[in-house]
Amino acid sequence: MTDIPLISHRISHQTRSTDGNPKQTLQIYILRPNTTQSVIDFQFLSMIDFQGNFSETITEIMEDMLTYHDIHHPNLTYLIEETKQYVINEARANINTLANDLQVTLTIKDYNPNATSRLDVDLIITDLEGTNRPPTTEEENDMCIVCFGNYSQHNNLCTLTCGHSFHFACIDQWLRRNISCPICR
Template sequence: MLGYHEIDFDSITEIIEEASDVAARNIPTLNDPTNIDFDIIVKINYLNPDSIRRIDLDVYITELRDNRRETIPSERDDICPICWEEFGTELDINSLSCNHTYHHHCISNWVEKTLTCPYCRALLA
């Protein structure tokens, strides 16, 4: 095993960049989450077990973006549990599968850190 001072960091950086380029060329875009090649996902997961969480996250963020809606009159006085501001006449909110509602920008930022509902901690994906 190499000691810390024996590692050639330039070579390692080059290997990481090449691997990133190969992955970027071979991973499908997630504009259509139903069009993901399962074989590629299995290969990615084999190389990086945490990758499935990242794919789940990307798919869920796409779903949030596609499922934005405007507030209904009964929600206008409700408060977003993340930013503590009223929904008002906001045209850009999301309701999760657990029926909790948030401003779109608030919940989008939240799910990038954790795939659970901020209020009840239900798993989102």
């Protein structure tokens, strides 16, 4: 039995005629059905250089992004090489591809249940930053359940999607260790 996470993928493309400068777009979707994170979506432009080769810059960025998103390393190399070959084959098969818009889509379905706890935290923290605010007059004497201090002691608090509020610094540290609300859990 192997401990390599199960990953499936599909590469597809669309071409559209264009009147101006043709764009080559690589769009990557990472679907994670075992986590609260539904879709990770990022795009790259200009995949093919002037000599008809796949851009080494995009190769490096793909490797960094897929590594950050915890795609298992042997699969990562395979996915990048297969995507590069797919793009080059499309460019060679359709000479007008470089005169048309070309959008290649790599869809990865990753069933690794341990892959994204860090990424889920990153998304939650990013969402929290948008709720960062001073306490209202009514909240000043309420207590942060993480540090047990009043909200008036620190000038910023935030609210999780469940509706519970905490000092921003406290819940930020809490969520980096535990990916659940300290009250709801």
